[in-house]
Amino acid sequence: MSSYGIAILVVIELYKKWRDPWYEPTSSVVFTVFKSAFSYKDPKTMGDEERREFFFRSFIKKDRDLYGADSFYRVHNVVGLAELLTKQARYTEAEQWYSYALRLTKHNFSDEDRRYADVLIGVVDLQYKSGKAVEALGSLSRVLEILEKSGDATELRLSLLARQAAILESEHRYEESLASLEKRLTLLLDSSVTASISTSASANDELYTALGKLVAVAKLANDQVAAERHQRHAQLVLAVVIGKEGLGADSPYLSKDLCALADFYGKFGRPEFAYELRKRARALELLGRFGGPDYPGIEHDLAYVADWLKERATGADGTVAFHLEQRIKRIQAKRRFR
Numbered sequence: 001m002s003s004y005g006i007a008i009l010v011v012i013e014l015y016k017k018w019r020d021p022w023y024e025p026t027s028s029v030v031f032t033v034f035k036s037a038f039s040y041k042d043p044k045t046m047g048d049e050e051r052r053e054f055f056f057r058s059f060i061k062k063d064r065d066l067y068g069a070d071s072f073y074r075v076h077n078v079v080g081l082a083e084l085l086t087k088q089a090r091y092t093e094a095e096q097w098y099s100y101a102l103r104l105t106k107h108n109f110s111d112e113d114r115r116y117a118d119v120l121i122g123v124v125d126l127q128y129k130s131g132k133a134v135e136a137l138g139s140l141s142r143v144l145e146i147l148e149k150s151g152d153a154t155e156l157r158l159s160l161l162a163r164q165a166a167i168l169e170s171e172h173r174y175e176e177s178l179a180s181l182e183k184r185l186t187l188l189l190d191s192s193v194t195a196s197i198s199t200s201a202s203a204n205d206e207l208y209t210a211l212g213k214l215v216a217v218a219k220l221a222n223d224q225v226a227a228e229r230h231q232r233h234a235q236l237v238l239a240v241v242i243g244k245e246g247l248g249a250d251s252p253y254l255s256k257d258l259c260a261l262a263d264f265y266g267k268f269g270r271p272e273f274a275y276e277l278r279k280r281a282r283a284l285e286l287l288g289r290f291g292g293p294d295y296p297g298i299e300h301d302l303a304y305v306a307d308w309l310k311e312r313a314t315g316a317d318g319t320v321a322f323h324l325e326q327r328i329k330r331i332q333a334k335r336r337f338r
Helices: 003-019 029-038 048-067 072-087 091-108 114-129 133-150 154-170 174-190 201-220 224-247 252-267 271-287 298-312 317-336
Strands: none
Touching (some): 072 091, 091 114, 114 133, 114 154, 154 174, 154 201, 224 252, 252 271, 271 298
């Protein structure tokens, strides 16, 4: 192609960029034109990442033709290209494409939408990797704000709060890191995963790990009160974990440790947890009595445990509850025939 033809192409591209609000990001229109005119390369001869970039850029253009320049359906491939460029440490280009994806998302929805937050998570990664920790924390706070308003994505919020705390810790902002971890602990306790802390092994493990990190950061922040509180919490959770592993999840001997944990939650503003743990402790204690002879008032205790098992409804709880209720009927029938 002649230099005259190249000049015409450059002018056309500059005009498109001027008129088109959705013109794709480029560092240099002239370079882009020259590259497309003279340096075509067969994708089969490309390396893996080069081929991925080639196809991302091709798909972005095809999406434009298929869905329209301002369609949200373009965002997936735009973000894919931005992630690839971030991985290659081409941070300036990646930032341009992430900005483009954010514009498309905001144009179709709003900057309060969950989908906007999903794109912004990639921006956090880009900013942190490019050495812009302060900007990354700002973007991360914005993501968490959007997700909190949406009222879902608990697992994602837990992950992002841990990441926020880690970045703050790396910046020696220990008090803020501690605040993020404590917010994460609150969310962890509120989540369905940990709502029944005494019954789920994975929940206990996650909680114990979270408390260990809290203790470490509290010490870095020179917050002795917080360190001691979280250390005590961790010890109580560990006692329950060890008891469950050594004695069984429904051992009557767990009752004491469950009551101690319940007392802790009652003292530190978790009455709903204290209530559930005391119910479980009471049920396990009563289960330990049922192996002996009947005693006055045993029907009430059997009914209490049967109701608790039906409410918990895990494993063979329904079957055990049924047999306890049958025992109540047998006791009542025996008394009627005396």
